[in-house]
Amino acid sequence: MQIIIMPTADKAAQITAKIIANEINNKPAYKLGLATGRTMEAVYAKLAEMNKAGKVDFSLVKSFNLDEYIGLKPDDVNSYHYYMNYHLFDKINIDKRNTHVPDGAADDVDAAAAVYEYEMEDAGGVDLQLLGIGRTGHIGFNEPLSSFASRTRAVTLTQTTYEQNSPLFANPADMPMEAVTMGVGTILEAGKLLLLATGSEKADIIAKTIEGPVTSMISATALQLHADATVILDEEAAAKLQGIETYKWYMKKDKKLIDILGL
Numbered sequence: 481m482q483i484i485i486m487p488t489a490d491k492a493a494q495i496t497a498k499i500i501a502n503e504i505n506n507k508p509a510y511k512l513g514l515a516t517g518r519t520m521e522a523v524y525a526k527l528a529e530m531n532k533a534g535k536v537d538f539s540l541v542k543s544f545n546l547d548e549y550i551g552l553k554p555d556d557v558n559s560y561h562y563y564m565n566y567h568l569f570d571k572i573n574i575d576k577r578n579t580h581v582p583d584g585a586a587d588d589v590d591a592a593a594a595v596y597e598y599e600m601e602d603a604g605g606v607d608l609q610l611l612g613i614g615r616t617g618h619i620g621f622n623e624p625l626s627s628f629a630s631r632t633r634a635v636t637l638t639q640t641t642y643e644q645n646s647p648l649f650a651n652p653a654d655m656p657m658e659a660v661t662m663g664v665g666t667i668l669e670a671g672k673l674l675l676l677a678t679g680s681e682k683a684d685i686i687a688k689t690i691e692g693p694v695t696s697m698i699s700a701t702a703l704q705l706h707a708d709a710t711v712i713l714d715e716e717a718a719a720k721l722q723g724i725e726t727y728k729w730y731m732k733k734d735k736k737l738i739d740i741l742g743l
């Protein structure tokens with residue numbers, strides 16, 4: 481696992497956007513796995529800026545989102561379909577027919593989840609999966625006890641996730657307690673994993689994710705099993721890492737990274 485620690489949340493988002501743009505520039509028909517949540521808003525704003533400035537081209541990119549609430553229609557302001565259009569797809573030159581978000585409004589969510597898995601496979605798999613992290617340690621909506629072999633499926637959300645995400649709803653009681661999410665097994669099949677976490681409220685779960693034992697109680701610990709996983713943090717989210725000085729040492733010695741960071 482590679483750990484990148486940036487001084488501020490803004491710089492952490494900037495480097496995340498830069499890594500994604502570099503990947504697309506090296507392979508224009510890139511298959512990009514996308515995430516939602518407050519943390520990603522800055523990344524998408526930066527990617528939109530770079531696209532406008534001609535620094536990255538999304539015209540051949542295919543995207544696959546991690547998750548969606550069950551019962552919310554794509555035009556619902558709280559749906560992740562809406563989030564993605566609002567924060568990214570409407571602001572870049574991606575062909576919307578190449579964008580995919582799990583269907584939480586389907587009559588048969590399980591059948592739609594199976595089709596979603598097929599679509600990813602048919603596209604040749606996800607090259608890079610962008611990830612945020614919830615307070616329970618979820619990646620996507622893989623709450624505690626999610627099997628590391630799990631695939632795209634319907635799940636029940638926890639009380640902790642309700643407390644974290646419901647303030648985003650005009651009426652918090654309207655937040656669905658069920659979602660459809662790529663499984664941990666699905667996520668682990670991506671060529672690269674890139675997890676971004678910022679702010680002090682993520683420090684505890686980040687320390688467990690990076691330094692704790694691998695456990696299905698914290699699905700983000702599955703990153704330890706992936707051969708090409710990078711975690712990007714700001715100083716606040718990195719604050720509880722016991723090995724912080726070692727990770728910073730690796731960073732300073734990594735020539736490829738120094739190149740990307742422009743140091």
Ligand code: GLP
Pocket residue numbers: 515516517518519520546547611612613614618619620621641645
């Ligand atoms: C939601 C998403 C997760 C994301 C999390 C982080 O729960 N389903 O995929 O990791 O939000 O949220 P935030 O960035 O708002 O802390």
